[in-house]
Amino acid sequence: MYIDDIQQAIDRCPRQHLLHLPTPLQPLDRLRRQIGGPRIWIKRDDLTGLAFGGNKSRYLEFTLAEALAQGADAVVLSAVVHSNHCRQFAAAAARLGLQAVVVLREDDSAMGRTDPITGNYLLNRLFGARIRLAPAADINAVVAEEMDRLRAAGRRPFTGLSAVLSRVAYIQCSLELSVQCQAQDIRPAAIVIGSGTNSLAGLLAGFALLDTDVTFVGTPQSHLQDPAHAAQHVVRAAMEAIEHLDLRCPAPPQVAQVRVDDSFVGTGFGHLDPPTRDSIHLLARTEGLLVDPAYTGKAFHALLDGVRRGLWPDDGDVLFVHTGGTPALFTYGADLLAANGA
Numbered sequence: 341m342y343i344d345d346i347q348q349a350i351d352r353c354p355r356q357h358l359l360h361l362p363t364p365l366q367p368l369d370r371l372r373r374q375i376g377g378p379r380i381w382i383k384r385d386d387l388t389g390l391a392f393g394g395n396k397s398r399y400l401e402f403t404l405a406e407a408l409a410q411g412a413d414a415v416v417l418s419a420v421v422h423s424n425h426c427r428q429f430a431a432a433a434a435r436l437g438l439q440a441v442v443v444l445r446e447d448d449s450a451m452g453r454t455d456p457i458t459g460n461y462l463l464n465r466l467f468g469a470r471i472r473l474a475p476a477a478d479i480n481a482v483v484a485e486e487m488d489r490l491r492a493a494g495r496r497p498f499t500g501l502s503a504v505l506s507r508v509a510y511i512q513c514s515l516e517l518s519v520q521c522q523a524q525d526i527r528p529a530a531i532v533i534g535s536g537t538n539s540l541a542g543l544l545a546g547f548a549l550l551d552t553d554v555t556f557v558g559t560p561q562s563h564l565q566d567p568a569h570a571a572q573h574v575v576r577a578a579m580e581a582i583e584h585l586d587l588r589c590p591a592p593p594q595v596a597q598v599r600v601d602d603s604f605v606g607t608g609f610g611h612l613d614p615p616t617r618d619s620i621h622l623l624a625r626t627e628g629l630l631v632d633p634a635y636t637g638k639a640f641h642a643l644l645d646g647v648r649r650g651l652w653p654d655d656g657d658v659l660f661v662h663t664g665g666t667p668a669l670f671t672y673g674a675d676l677l678a679a680n681g682a
């Protein structure tokens with residue numbers, strides 16, 4: 341399909357423009373000189389422009405537009421304490437004049453800690469979100485309680501932000517990538533992204549619509565419950581996004597194009613392991629760029645691992661999609677420096 345036709349289908353979705361797009365695509369030449377292998381490019385979705393950026397900003401343009409179209413004046417979201425999603429949500433809500441409520445879950449990683457007040461937790465508070473903390477088992481009950489409280493106060497609250505729109509948002513990202521790759525004569529052998537579901541599925545859908553054959557490596561933040569069917573799940577999610585836009589693919593996305601690899605999770609969500617820490621240091625010291633311990637650092641470890649194992653031809657290109665998450669770095673403090681002589 342032509343880019344313009346796909347863009348027109350996306351443009352039919354309600355949208356509040358909050359971001360600075362397209363985000364840059366830049367080469368990691370100093371890193372390549374150090375580690376060898378293919379040319380490596382980084383798509384800077386940490387620079388989407390809203391509150392330190394990130395992948396969730398893209399879909400908030402669509403899903404909050406739907407909330408506004410339904411007459412909402414308040415929005416409720418739940419996630420882990422240092423959720424990047426909640427931070428971008430609270431910022432977008434502030435920009436759109438919506439009251440944001442975030443229900444935050446503590447866990448056993450730095451991503452689940454409220455003390456000290458730093459990172460995304462601090463930012464949520466700066467954006468004026470109402471914050472509720474709750475144990476995992478009570479999250480749904482607290483969300484329901486907050487919805488009731490808002491209704492009783494005469495507000496029109498909205499929850500249940502749309503997953504399919506986060507894939508549509510990454511179809512948009514694939515259109516940007518396609519233009520950028522053409523302009524710089526890049527033919528990606530693989531695209532690596534720190535996502536096991538929505539952003540990954542959106543990219544897969546976008547490149548299928550564009551009839552461009554690429555393989556994808558997606559790293560989820562937690563261990564997969566059904567690894568044997570993870571790629572199938574992503575293909576199904578991609579098809580749902582294509583159907584949402586009422587488009588048809590020249591050739592539908594294939595399971596063989598997708599590897600969802602949870603071997604970089606380490607001991608669990610938000611746990612910083614030595615190879616992830618080394619990957620964060622290597623990128624910081626060769627390129628002056630930051631990735632985070634929970635999502636993009638683990639995905640970047642996957643990319644480095646692929647280069648070291650010679651998975652991609654040396655005369656080709658590999659693309660890394662930086663999905664953001666950098667404010668979470670501050671929650672890890674000295675753990676980021678341990679054992680690296682930093």
Ligand SMILES: Cc1ncc(COP(=O)(O)O)c(C=O)c1O
Nearest residue numbers: 424535536538539635663664665
């Ligand atoms: C920085 C970052 N990268 C990636 C993801 C995963 O995104 P997706 O839900 O599209 O898999 C998240 C989710 O919150 C995130 O915060």
